[in-house]
Amino acid sequence: MMTSQKNKTQIDKQKKMQQARTGGRYEQIWQSTGKCVFCDLKDKYILHEENGIALTINLYPYIDGQLMAIPRTHISSPKQLSQNQWETMRKFTFIAKKIIRKVHGHKSMWSILREGGVNAQMSVTDHLHVHFIPIDSPDFCKWTYRKLKNSPLQNAELYKQQAQLILKKDTKFEVKYHQQSSLPIACDVVIMNDKKEILFQKRSLNARIVDNPISLPGGHFDQTDKSLEDALQREVKEEINYSLDISKLELLDSRIDTIYYKYISKYLKKAYNEPHKMIWNTYLYKGVCKFNNFKANDDCQEIIWVPLKKAQVHENLSNKLKKTLKKIEL
Numbered sequence: 001m002m003t004s005q006k007n008k009t010q011i012d013k014q015k016k017m018q019q020a021r022t023g024g025r026y027e028q029i030w031q032s033t034g035k036c037v038f039c040d041l042k043d044k045y046i047l048h049e050e051n052g053i054a055l056t057i058n059l060y061p062y063i064d065g066q067l068m069a070i071p072r073t074h075i076s077s078p079k080q081l082s083q084n085q086w087e088t089m090r091k092f093t094f095i096a097k098k099i100i101r102k103v104h105g106h107k108s109m110w111s112i113l114r115e116g117g118v119n120a121q122m123s124v125t126d127h128l129h130v131h132f133i134p135i136d137s138p139d140f141c142k143w144t145y146r147k148l149k150n151s152p153l154q155n156a157e158l159y160k161q162q163a164q165l166i167l168k169k170d171t172k173f174e175v176k177y178h179q180q181s182s183l184p185i186a187c188d189v190v191i192m193n194d195k196k197e198i199l200f201q202k203r204s205l206n207a208r209i210v211d212n213p214i215s216l217p218g219g220h221f222d223q224t225d226k227s228l229e230d231a232l233q234r235e236v237k238e239e240i241n242y243s244l245d246i247s248k249l250e251l252l253d254s255r256i257d258t259i260y261y262k263y264i265s266k267y268l269k270k271a272y273n274e275p276h277k278m279i280w281n282t283y284l285y286k287g288v289c290k291f292n293n294f295k296a297n298d299d300c301q302e303i304i305w306v307p308l309k310k311a312q313v314h315e316n317l318s319n320k321l322k323k324t325l326k327k328i329e330l
Contacts, residue, residue, distance in 0.1 A: 014151035020060050021145040029060070038070050038127040045156050046267045048095070048166055053088040055095065057156045058131065063146040065104040065155060067096045067132040075128050077115055083181065089130060091173040096132035098169050103158050106134035163268035174275050183256065184276070187232040188218025189244065189283045190252060190328065193290045198311050198325070201239060202302040210260035210273050213316045214304055220278055228281060240303060241295035244285060252284040253324040282324050 020026045037059075045057040052073060058066040069092040071085065081089070097109045110133040136146075150158065159166070191199040200214040209215050217239050221231040229246040236244050257280040260273040294303050306314060312325045 014153055017059055018148045018151045021062065022147050026060055036074060036127050038129060039074050041070065041072075043267065045152060047156070047159050048092070048170070048265060048267060050091070050170075051082070051084045051088045053085055053092065055092045057152050057159070059152045061133075061148065061152075061155075063134050063136065064148050064150050065100050065106070065134045065158075067100070067159075069093070069096075069130040069132070071128055074126075076126050077128065078113065080128070087178060090177070091170065093130070093132065094173050094177065095166055095169045099159055099162050099166060100132065100134045102162055102165060104134055106136055108135040109133060110135060160268060163265070163270050166268060167265060167270060167272035171272060171274060180277065184220050184278045185228065185281065186218065186220035186257075186278045187228050187235075187281045187283065188216035189232060189236060189249065189285050190216060190325065191236075191242070191285045191288055192308065192328070193288050193305070195290065196308045197290065197305040198308055199240070199288075199294070200304045200306055200311075201296065201300040202304060203299050204301050209318075210262050214306075214314075215317075216282070216321075217300070219299075220276070229283075232283065238298045239296075239300040241293060241297055242288075248285060248287075250284040250286075251281060252327055253280075253282040255280050255320070255324075257320060259318075284328065 016025070020029055041054055041056060045059065046054050047057070047067075048055040049072075052071055054070050054072060056068050056070060058068050069089055071081065073080075075081070078086075093111050096111075100106055100109055110131070112131040112133065114129050114131065193199075199217065201217055202214050203209070217236045218232055219235045219239075221228065221235075226234075227246075229249055232249070233244045233246050236242055256277070258275050258277045259280075260275050262271055262273055264271050290305060296303050308325065308328060311317065312322055314322065317325075
């Protein structure tokens, strides 16, 4: 009985949200929230999220299918967005247009960036956001609200049914349109023991390199206040509980590489691959004891030792990594 009452309350709430614009209740709603609603986004309405930017349903849309891109951090100006966040905003504009056309059949869309300020409903939305508004007629220049066919939850469900398309367009944007003014740097290390075995790690799913089910310890670095060797030392300590002596590191290979990481979308419940282009340095570290206190931590799920000759032709390593390993002389 309680479940039935809860469902009825939920349906009534959705209907009120659906009719708020055309029923004239919206002004009262936003003035009485008492909080920034964009700092309290609900998972059930979110479609996708990257770099602290959420792609979400608009709860009080002008027209069915309207979407928004909202930074998780409460900021009021575009100048506070990082380069990666700007790229994510561009990506979500691309994705929004594709899925609006697929789900609601509208070929045109307005992208409207709203900053904070005295004319931006400051008690609620002094929080930067972008509207993606489907256009079904030229009269939308007059901000004519449409009578909605769907509640916010129904619109969210319609879009989530296009999960495969959303993630496909995510990857396509990264491959074709992503712009970088600089490349991040990644470093890893070939740790080799006196038996000519190399230490590999099996990473957790959200940190896994697609071409390499097993990989070398290391990672990509954003800090600029330390040397690459110091950053690599910290990463190795976190992943396998081993303290490198950076004076013994030898640079084995340096290249520009594109790798794919496997991610799982929290909101779409699907795995997808995303490319990352970076400068990649691989170091060599010889002479460790196999029985040191190695321990899988952080992104590392399991430690695996592989003889060098087998690693140079290993089926679970990318061709680029195998080529690098062939530079090691026995």
